[in-house]
Amino acid sequence: MQKYSVFNLIKNAFSSHENWEVAWKDPTPKKSYDVIIIGGGGHGLATAYYLAKEHNITNVAIIEKGWIGGGNVGRNTTIIRSNFMHDANGRFNEFSMDLWRNMSQELNFNVMFSPRGIINLAHSDAQMNAYARRGNSMRLNGIDAVLLNREQVKKLIPMADFSEDVRFPIFGGLMQPSAGTARHDAVAWGYARQADSMGVDIIQNCEVIGFDVVGGKIKGVRTSKGDIKANKIGLCVAGSTSILAEKLNMTLPIETHLLQACVSEPIKPLLDHVVTFGAGHFYCSQSDKGEMVMGGDLDGYNSYAQRGNLPTLQHVLTEGIAMFPFLSKLKMLRTWGGIMDMSMDGSPIIDKTHIEGLYLNCGWCYGGFKSTPASGWTFAHTIAQDKVHKLNADYSLNRFSKGYLLDEKGLGTKTWIS
């Protein structure tokens, strides 16, 4: 594989950049593989990469219905954080943070990881108490957390609405200084390029039509490019999980919902951090191009449409303007939608299934991007060793029937319904 470096950049300049190697090949599928990963998003590509790198399993295919990185890994608002209260979520996402910090070097691909810090605003005494508790839980798990008072928040984000007579005055906030953002497309491309170089076949425009299950064991998949055999198959398809589960006669604790995001026209550097509104669901950061990147609530009803409706967008941006009044002066540049695999307790599932050789990675809700490396790493371990790693042991499929929910917000089932 050709290394990306300043020397190669100069060298290729002499041939007008026409002789760069392709970043990944476009192979026709073989008859069989050791492992097939269904879904060429961030998590699927990362899984294939870690299967090859950590477990020396390189006879692997990634099957993608569209093109790699065309789903949620290219549609999210790029936030990376580990500000969780529950031990399982904190451990898992802090492990993910460790992988993020070294990702550009490891993948030889600049993912533009920018640990600029995330600030969750608090708008009441009760919320300050809850954030103090959350911050303490984070620190017990070795995650950095700083409780900020109103004045400290004002120093960091003076453009927020600090007037006294607002409906939701800012009392303070919880900050995770090591959180941040990364360029989401680069994450998909970086993992794809490395996986391809180690022998993984990335097969795009190939839809899974059905599965071959014999005597409770998975034997292969039927696809639009023919049948492909494998004794181990990993499902990594986010919002399409329920569609494939139906083909396997499985019903999962998942509903697919629609989430929108949007960016404004670019403006000069203004916002140094990721900031979330505490009295509703709105988050905002500024991209390197200067656009304000924003998102918030789900559209609220089951949907596979990948395009949203204006009432939700209006609702979300109303919250945004309550937090940052200057937003009202900006024009919107783009809005888009993605489909989310909403699990019933808001936490993901990385587990084996009742079908031998079939592994499940889903339930990321609207927070899968930050977990991409850890998800790939633990899913690769689960597939290669045929047993869950201690990091994803709590992300089991049977936790729902057993009563071991991982309900980060403490809201009960379907925490995401507003």
Added chain:
Amino acid sequence: MLFIKCPYCGIRSQNEFAYGGDATVKRPELNKEISDKEWDDFVYNRKSPRGKHLEFWHHISGCRQWFKVHRDTATHEIFKTLKPHEEL
């Protein structure tokens, strides 16, 4: 913008409604032994189909009645709305 025909009030904009989820899920009969699997299916597991979906909506900023909507989850087309006791 979805326009939803409340069976009691007629066509109204989406802003007046709240979503109530899959309307095909049935609570287990309490007068018999209920397995963990049945509770699991009732409380957590959902088919979440791509295509036609029968679901509950609540006219929360209107008549406050619950009703059923038959809707396509891929196109958002609404085929029919029903009172809660009515079947398709």
